[in-house]
């Protein structure tokens with residue numbers, strides 16, 4: 474089997490670290506792995522599959538000879554480096570917001586729209602972490618019952634804001650334990666022992682950018698006819714996003730049918746035994762690949778409407794794993810080429 478040269482860009486970050494971890498045990502045909510990050514991090518040593526790798530600076534020339542680059546270094550880096558990588562014949566799978574809404578670049582979750590990969594032109598975008606876990610759940614319900622409207626509320630972990638946010642929560646917890654002042658710099662308010670109804674910046678319509686990402690990405694990936702509203706919230710959880718979903722369908726359903734559908738659908742694990750306190754928990758989802766669903770019940774206040782709860786690891790299925798699944802699919806479909 475042909476082997477490929479892979480690059481991880483932003484290799485030392487939260488998502489980049491998870492990418493390296495997943496790649497270690499993946500069956501991708503990796504002939505060579507190149508780790509790239511900011512110039513200031515170049516020359517750092519990283520161990521991967523028992524070998525020592527030296528991180529190099531992410532710049533245009535670094536992509537010469539790279540077949541597939543998985544990028545997780547922020548939108549600025551992606552906008553600058555991805556076209557340069559593509560010029561050099563490299564397929565880029567990008568975790569940032571840079572190309573998600575560009576009509577010419579596919580935005581892909583394998584469980585939802587894998588065929589969108591067929592026409593890629595060198596750049597494939599990875600959706601927002603909250604969108605990914607929601608759409609893995611909505612896709613089978615939409616296929617069978619035709620979703621009319623979704624109300625989603627998220628409870629998002631701090632690792633979704635990068636390593637600095639994880640450190641901020643840790644240092645606030647330490648400060649609290651020592652009776653010291655809890656300082657905030659990543660978030661506008663203290664995140665420890667708090668809940669912040671703000672993720673990303675606010676837009677003119679009153680929604681946050683994160684809320685609009687979920688809405689617009691759903692239209693691009695699943696179906697623009699689905700009506701959706703979202704409230705995205707940051708909670709003091711290290712890793713694992715949770716979501717409450719209220720879903721109205723065109724066709725009637727039985728709750729048991731939805732549970733069976735969830736059990737049979739790819740990428741989903743049903744955890745639904747409330748009598749025994751069994752339901753998805755962020756801390757149990759962390760480190761796992763699936764989207765966990767539970768608390769499935771009929772919404773008695775509206776026709777053909779159900780409530781459910783889901784949790785997933787925002788760094789894995791929400792970011793690194795989804796990116797690597799895309800890489801596996803383009804290798805499998807022989808799409809490692811730039812048109």
Ligand SMILES: NC(=O)c1ccc[n+]([C@@H]2O[C@H](COP(=O)([O-])OP(=O)(O)OC[C@H]3O[C@@H](n4cnc5c(N)ncnc54)[C@H](OP(=O)(O)O)[C@@H]3O)[C@@H](O)[C@H]2O)c1
Pocket residue numbers: 482483484485486487488489509510511512513514531545546547548549550568569570600601602632633634635636637787788791792
């Ligand atoms: N975490 C999530 O749940 C999640 C989910 C989906 C998408 N994403 C996206 O993934 C990207 C990275 O997120 P993260 O959580 O891994 O952030 P992070 O922990 O801050 O890591 C980013 C890494 O990229 C490096 N970097 C920054 N600018 C760079 C450049 N121009 N060239 C090369 N490397 C550069 C950073 O170096 P320094 O630390 O030295 O600055 C750091 O090592 C963001 O675009 C984020 O929106 C994150």
